[in-house]
Amino acid sequence: MKKKETASAKTRRFISNTIVHVSLAVLAIIWLFPIFWVVLTSFRGEKGSYVSSFFPKTYTLDNYKRLFTDTSILNFPQMFMNTLIIACFCAVISSIFVLSVSYCMSRLRFKMRKAYMNMAMILGLFPGFMSMVAVYYILKAIGLSEGSLIRLSLILVYTGGTGLSFQIAKGFFDTVPKALDEAAFLDGCNKFQVFTKVTIPLSKPIIVYTILTSFMAPWLDFIFAKVICRADAKYYTVSIGLWRMLEKEYIDSWYTCFAAGAVCVSIPIAILFVCMQNCYVEGMAGAVKG
Amino acid sequence: MSNSAEKKGRKKRVNYFATPYTVANAVKDGGMATKLSMLIMGFGNIVHKQIIKGLLFLALEICYLVFMVQTGFHCIAMLPSLGDDAGGEVWNEAKGIYEYTAGDSSVLILLYGVVSVVITVVFVLLWRGALKSAYKAEYLTQRKMHVNTFVEDVREMFNENLHKTLMFLPFTGILVFTVLPLIYMISMAFTNYSKEGDHLNLFDWVGLDNFVKVLNFQDSVGQTFWSVLGWTIIWAIFATGLNYIFGMILAIVINRKGTRFKAFWRFCFVLSIAVPQFVSLLIMRTCLQPEGAVNVMLKNLGIIDTSLPFFTDATWARVTVIIINCWVGIPYTLLQVTGILQNIPAELYESAKVDGANAVVTFFKITLPYMLFVTTPYLITQFTGNVNNFNVIFLLSGGNPTPVGSTAGKTDLLVTWLYKLTIEKQYYNLGAVIGILTFIVLAAVALVTYRNTGSYKNEEEFM
Numbered sequence: 001m002k003k004k005e006t007a008s009a010k011t012r013r014f015i016s017n018t019i020v021h022v023s024l025a026v027l028a029i030i031w032l033f034p035i036f037w038v039v040l041t042s043f044r045g046e047k048g049s050y051v052s053s054f055f056p057k058t059y060t061l062d063n064y065k066r067l068f069t070d071t072s073i074l075n076f077p078q079m080f081m082n083t084l085i086i087a088c089f090c091a092v093i094s095s096i097f098v099l100s101v102s103y104c105m106s107r108l109r110f111k112m113r114k115a116y117m118n119m120a121m122i123l124g125l126f127p128g129f130m131s132m133v134a135v136y137y138i139l140k141a142i143g144l145s146e147g148s149l150i151r152l153s154l155i156l157v158y159t160g161g162t163g164l165s166f167q168i169a170k171g172f173f174d175t176v177p178k179a180l181d182e183a184a185f186l187d188g189c190n191k192f193q194v195f196t197k198v199t200i201p202l203s204k205p206i207i208v209y210t211i212l213t214s215f216m217a218p219w220l221d222f223i224f225a226k227v228i229c230r231a232d233a234k235y236y237t238v239s240i241g242l243w244r245m246l247e248k249e250y251i252d253s254w255y256t257c258f259a260a261g262a263v264c265v266s267i268p269i270a271i272l273f274v275c276m277q278n279c280y281v282e283g284m285a286g287a288v289k290g
Numbered sequence: 291m292s293n294s295a296e297k298k299g300r301k302k303r304v305n306y307f308a309t310p311y312t313v314a315n316a317v318k319d320g321g322m323a324t325k326l327s328m329l330i331m332g333f334g335n336i337v338h339k340q341i342i343k344g345l346l347f348l349a350l351e352i353c354y355l356v357f358m359v360q361t362g363f364h365c366i367a368m369l370p371s372l373g374d375d376a377g378g379e380v381w382n383e384a385k386g387i388y389e390y391t392a393g394d395s396s397v398l399i400l401l402y403g404v405v406s407v408v409i410t411v412v413f414v415l416l417w418r419g420a421l422k423s424a425y426k427a428e429y430l431t432q433r434k435m436h437v438n439t440f441v442e443d444v445r446e447m448f449n450e451n452l453h454k455t456l457m458f459l460p461f462t463g464i465l466v467f468t469v470l471p472l473i474y475m476i477s478m479a480f481t482n483y484s485k486e487g488d489h490l491n492l493f494d495w496v497g498l499d500n501f502v503k504v505l506n507f508q509d510s511v512g513q514t515f516w517s518v519l520g521w522t523i524i525w526a527i528f529a530t531g532l533n534y535i536f537g538m539i540l541a542i543v544i545n546r547k548g549t550r551f552k553a554f555w556r557f558c559f560v561l562s563i564a565v566p567q568f569v570s571l572l573i574m575r576t577c578l579q580p581e582g583a584v585n586v587m588l589k590n591l592g593i594i595d596t597s598l599p600f601f602t603d604a605t606w607a608r609v610t611v612i613i614i615n616c617w618v619g620i621p622y623t624l625l626q627v628t629g630i631l632q633n634i635p636a637e638l639y640e641s642a643k644v645d646g647a648n649a650v651v652t653f654f655k656i657t658l659p660y661m662l663f664v665t666t667p668y669l670i671t672q673f674t675g676n677v678n679n680f681n682v683i684f685l686l687s688g689g690n691p692t693p694v695g696s697t698a699g700k701t702d703l704l705v706t707w708l709y710k711l712t713i714e715k716q717y718y719n720l721g722a723v724i725g726i727l728t729f730i731v732l733a734a735v736a737l738v739t740y741r742n743t744g745s746y747k748n749e750e751e752f753m
Contacts, residue, residue, distance in 0.1 A: 015547045024543065028558035034570050035561060037577070097463065100456035108453045111307040118455075121683065123468055124671065124734040127678045127705045130725035131471030133712065137401050138471065160467025163460025167628065167667045175633045175664070194453075205629040207735040219566045223680065223709075239568050246572055255576075262569040270564035 035266075041259035048252050063260040074241055074254070075233070076261055082151065084268070085238040086218045089155045094162040094214030099207065102169035103195050107181065120164045132227050139228065150228060150235040157224050158217050172206040173199060216269060238265050316425035321432075327424035331417060334424025338431050338676050342440040347420040354413045362406040369403035372396040372481070376492055396483065396493045404474045408465075443616055479722035490716065500723045511720065514698045514707075519731070521608070522703045526676040529615045534669060536616065537623020538661065541631055542653070544624075556628070559621040567618055571685040574614055575601075601687045604700035611701055615682050626668065627661070634660050674732050680705045704728045 045058030067076050104110075105117060135157060139145045144153040176199060184194045200207065216224075223240035229235050242261050245254040316324055320334075327334035332347030372395025382389045430437045437478065438446065447455045479500055483493040506512035544555045562570065577583040578600040585597040596676055599606045640653050662669075683689060683706045689699030697715060698707040712721035 013548060020543055020546070020549055024555050027540070030556065031559050031562045031621070034573055034577075034617075037563055037583075038565070038569070038573055054518065097460040101460050103598065104453045104456050109501065110453045113453075116461075121736065123472070123735060125674055125729050126472055127680075127708060127725050127728055128707065129680065129705075130475050130722070131468065134401065134465060134471030134474040135720070137397065138405075138466070141398075141401065141405075156463075157467060160463040163457070163464050164468065165671075167671055170634075171664050175630075183415075190445075190449040195452070195456075202663070205632075209625065209629070215733040216566065220568050220681070223569060227713075239566070242569060246576065253557065259573075262565070262573070265569060266565040269566065270561060272564075288435070 025207075026086065038259050038262050038266075041256060043261045044256050044259075046256075048255060055217070063256045064264075067257045067260045067264070074244060074250070075236075076238070076241055076257075076264075078234065079236045079238045079241040082235055082262065083218050083239075083265075086151060086158070086237065087215050090158045090218055091211050093155070093159040093216035095207065096212045097159065098166055098169055098210050098214070099200070099203075101163045102166040102173055103164055103199060105170045105172035106201070107178075107195075108191065123161075123164055125186065125265050129223050129227075132224060135224075136227050148235070150232060153228055154218065154235075154237070155224060157228065158221070159214075162214065169203075169206050169210060172203060172244065176202050179234045215272065219265060219269065310429065311426040313421055314710075316421050320421075320425050321428055322439050324421070324424045324428050328417075330688065331393065331420040332424070335420075335427055336592075338424075338427035338437055340423075340427055340440065340443075342435065344591055347423070349552070350413075350416060351420075353411070357409065358406075361402070365399070365402040365406040368394075368399045369407075370495075372494055373399045373492060387735070393491070395491060396481075400477060400481075401474055404477060405470065407472065408470055412465075419646045443743055475722050476726060478718055479726055481719055483718040484720065485716040493719075496719075500719050501727075504720065504723050504727065511697075514696055515727075518698050518702055518704055518707050519727075521701070522677055522728075523731075525608075525612065525679075525703060526673055529614050529619065529676040529679065530669065530673045532612070532616050533619035534672065537620045538627050540620060541627045542657065543623050545628065546649075556624070559624055562617070563621045563625065567681060568685060570618070571614070571682060575686050578610065601690050601701075604691055607687050607691060607701045611683060611686055614686060615676075615679070618682060630661065631657070633664075666739070670736050674704065674736060675704065677728065677732055678705050679703065680709065683750050684709065 040056060042063055043059045043061070044056035045060040046056065071077065074157070105113065136145065139153045139156075144156070180198050180202070181194050184198045189197065218237060219239065222237070222243055225237045225240050226243075229237075229240065236243070238261065242258055242265070244250060245258040245261065317328075320327075323334040323337040324351065330348065331351040332344035335341075336346030336349065337344075371395050375391070375394045379388040380391050385440040427437055454476050480495055480497060481493045482489045482496045482499075484490075503509055503511055504515050507516065540559070543549065544552055549555070579585070580599070584600075585594075588594045588598070601607045638656050638660075639652065642656055647655065680703075683701055683703050685702045686697070689702035689706050689710065691701075692699035697710060702710070705728065708721045708724045708728070711717045711724065
């Protein structure tokens with residue numbers, strides 16, 4: 001009797017596992033399809049954006065070659081470097097900002113805390129780039145809107161408001177047991193040491209998340225970049241460059257190069273993701289409890 | 291903070307941070323040195339042997355005064371008129387020629403005026419701080435208590451006052467790049483800064499006229515506003531709800547015990563984030579055009595005869611953007627939710643299992659309450675983020691299809707409409723009004739939900 005039950009439970013588990021895996025596979029294909037499509041297009045021999053078949057008729061590497069050598073109209077290598085530099089600075093500065101503000105909100109108790117949280121929420125409700133025009137004028141007034149200082153102004157713009165997006169990291173810090181802090185205080189740590197030596201090491205996933213999102217901001221944004229760079233093509237970020245490749249006058253000759261560019265942009269970010277995936281594996285609960 | 295204390299605190303506000311060192315006390319009980327600090331910042335600190343601190347305060351005061359005398363007063367004085375000089379030709383008697391003068395630029399006058407006002411407000415706060423600090427030094431000296439040296443003050447910045455150290459730079463960033471520009475743009479809503487009536491160079495205050503125009507059902511701008519607002523709210527609800535629910539289910543399915551290759555599945559979905567949103571959206575836009583890849587292939591396969599109107603029919607376009615937004619958003623939810631799901635105490639699940647609860651019951655009794663508790667603020671951010679979701683709409687449909695003669699398309703959200711009005715059509719004042727109205731709508735939704743969530747009221751505890 002007992003044996004029979006476990007057998008039927010086993011088959012039930014097998015069926016549900018199969019359903020889960022099949023549906024996951026279908027979903028994964030849907031999610032990966034556009035990526036697959038870009039990669040194929042980037043190797044396509046025929047020019048132009050209109051295609052008649054899913055698989056290219058001829059394969060070529062010319063799109064990549066042209067992307068990195070034809071710098072007369074759209075200087076992609078330069079744009080790539082611009083964005084990479086900006087993104088690295090953003091990743092460091094924004095993460096420090098976000099983590100320190102989140103720690104303050106989660107662990108420290110001071111007079112303006114609730115006021116700050118309310119302010120952050122109120123500011124978050126305004127459309128992000130409503131202030132864009134004003135930001136440009138401010139940068140111009142400080143003298144950061146010309147030449148290589150454009151890079152600096154982009155970094156400033158991308159990091160300036162990050163102190164407001166503390167909610168997610170704060171929520172995470174809230175779940176780290178307070179007893180650990182108290183133990184550290186007893187051992188003679190001051191609050192700063194508790195932050196750097198207790199909370200930070202226990203918060204790997206959220207740190208990874210913060211760094212990734214901050215690193216990606218410059219790759220994703222193109223509105224601010226467009227407004228701040230104006231016509232100064234030397235300081236364009238990749239997003240403006242890729243956007244321009246799809247404009248009417250370029251799309252026919254640059255469409256496949258656009259796909260190649262998209263692949264190149266995605267590679268650094270994808271590598272980062274793959275490397276930091278491990279931080280998301282389970283056992284977090286165990287690590288905190290330990 | 292226990293629950294009962296919190297409840298009491300609601301009825302009778304208990305100030306947990308009460309100190310004797312307030313501005314009122316300083317004015318009332320402060321001695322000569324403190325009173326003088328009102329004029330010469332830092333004087334009280336210097337007298338009571340906090341020399342470096344005192345000098346720092348003094349230096350700040352001097353900086354502010356120099357700034358105000360040189361430019362600040364002039365800038366603030368120009369604010370009410372916003373400049374009258376249209377510029378043009380002026381007869382120069384000495385040289386005997388006409389000279390062109392630039393005239394006033396209202397945009398810059400407004401900006402400099404707002405900056406000066408903000409600097410003044412910051413200075414007033416500093417002044418209060420200096421006064422309190424002077425009073426504290428005096429208070430402690432009188433009672434023969436220890437007055438902190440500069441080194442001790444610095445050390446304090448990493449312990450008791452750690453929040454000041456950590457928050458200083460982020461807060462400055464917010465002030466300069468968020469608060470200041472916002473004040474500037476808000477004030478623009480009360481002017482006639484638009485290409486209408488040639489007010490791009492010189493403009494004036496017009497009070498609430500713009501708001502009346504936008505909210506008016508009879509006006510064409512007003513009608514556009516209400517229809518765009520309706521679609522914005524529908525969009526935000528669908529985009530947020532679908533992403534959250536499906537993202538969480540996906541995360542749970544991947545994390546459940548029986549699922550194999552967890553890392554691989556997660557990788558598949560996360561990879562779509564690794565491709566910048568911008569890129570994937572542009573690709574989808576190109577593929578979904580009337581003559582784009584999807585239509586061409588469907589036609590070749592003989593499934594359809596005419597192109598599917600992905601972005602040319604209003605309903606099609608709306609459904610398309612919502613579905614594509616799911617494609618964009620679910621991996622993000624997955625990524626964020628996975629971390630939190632792993633934080634749910636394993637004992638809860640174990641005890642539920644002992645009590646004989648099945649997967650569905652566990653989900654509704656443990657997972658969902660926990661997730662809602664932790665992620666309500668996240669949900670609200672998502673909702674506001676979707677109302678202000680510029681990228682998806684702008685890159686995918688560009689707001690199209692646009693009816694002839696209208697400034698907004700059928701898939702335009704308030705933000706994309708704002709963009710079109712300001713950047714493309716140069717109706718800066720109407721753009722600012724729409725920004726403010728967006729804010730009001732969101733504020734109403736968010737304040738009510740946020741204040742009623744568990745994690746705001748009792749953020750120290752769960753269960």
